[in-house]
Amino acid sequence: MLNQPLIHRALWLSIILSLFTFLIKPVFAIELSLSGDYTQGGLIIGKTDEGNTVTFNGQQLQMSAKGDFIFGFGRDDKLEHVLEITNSDKKSVKHMINIAKRDYKIQRIEGVAKKYVSPPPEVLSRIKQDNIQIANARAVRSDRLDFLSPMLKPVKGPISGVYGSQRYFNGEPKRPHYGLDIAAKTGTPVAAPLAGKVTLAHADMYYSGGTIIIDHGLGLTSTYIHLSAVDVMENQEIKQGQVIGKVGATGRVTGPHLDWRFNWLDKRLDPALLMN
Ligand SMILES: [Zn+2]
Numbered sequence: 001m002l003n004q005p006l007i008h009r010a011l012w013l014s015i016i017l018s019l020f021t022f023l024i025k026p027v028f029a030i031e032l033s034l035s036g037d038y039t040q041g042g043l044i045i046g047k048t049d050e051g052n053t054v055t056f057n058g059q060q061l062q063m064s065a066k067g068d069f070i071f072g073f074g075r076d077d078k079l080e081h082v083l084e085i086t087n088s089d090k091k092s093v094k095h096m097i098n099i100a101k102r103d104y105k106i107q108r109i110e111g112v113a114k115k116y117v118s119p120p121p122e123v124l125s126r127i128k129q130d131n132i133q134i135a136n137a138r139a140v141r142s143d144r145l146d147f148l149s150p151m152l153k154p155v156k157g158p159i160s161g162v163y164g165s166q167r168y169f170n171g172e173p174k175r176p177h178y179g180l181d182i183a184a185k186t187g188t189p190v191a192a193p194l195a196g197k198v199t200l201a202h203a204d205m206y207y208s209g210g211t212i213i214i215d216h217g218l219g220l221t222s223t224y225i226h227l228s229a230v231d232v233m234e235n236q237e238i239k240q241g242q243v244i245g246k247v248g249a250t251g252r253v254t255g256p257h258l259d260w261r262f263n264w265l266d267k268r269l270d271p272a273l274l275m276n
Pocket residue numbers: 161177179180181258259260
């Protein structure tokens with residue numbers, strides 16, 4: 001009996017305190033971390049609580065079991081994007097994401113064989129077939145997380161072509177260049193910059209010659225073209241640093257180099273940004 005007023009006071013105090021914390025704290029909190037380059041050609045690696053869902057411009061993203069996700073920006077993507085995170089209570093938070101616009105170089109290449117500037121009709125079905133195989137190899141959505149490791153450079157050598165440049169072959173405007181070109185002698189070993197699984201290994205595609213595509217998880221793939229040797233097979237598991245092929249001058253080239261590319265699904269990313 002004697003203690004009753006004290007209990008009342010404690011009860012009231014706890015009610016007032018919880019009301020107060022309710023008012024000063026957000027109603028709920030959603031864990032979110034993002035890292036990467038907020039620019040055209042950039043890749044963002046994100047993490048949120050397990051079980052949350054994430055949409056990027058309204059498109060639902062693939063999530064790892066531990067809440068990892070990725071998204072990227074194409075060469076000419078718009079500059080405003082929306083990321084929405086929803087937790088298991090169906091509460092969601094929207095983040096506006098603004099990215100930087102880039103200026104791209106103009107690259108004029110002379111001395112390209114005529115058959116690569118205007119392909120003859122008899123090779124059109126082969127080119128179409130190559131494109132289907134490449135698109136399929138980049139559409140793989142595995143739950144690998146190889147991209148969480150820092151990346152290695154696949155070949156040592158000077159950069160001879162950058163991402164995004166508008167190209168003219170023998171004066172004719174062509175599609176932009178999406179790779180990072182590293183000049184090296186034919187036969188130089190190419191090392192996998194990340195672990196992964198081979199989704200395409202082709203000795204001779206029309207434009208890209210010896211071609212390898214590796215899946216690194218959640219829709220991120222890397223591509224190696226103009227190779228003189230393809231030393232891996234499709235579905236093969238690759239360790240980081242493992243030799244996958246050799247530099248060459250196969251397909252539409254004017255000299256030996258490695259053309260190295262990254263995709264997040266069908267969006268083309270800049271390998272130079274991913275190296276940072
Ligand atoms: Zn190239």
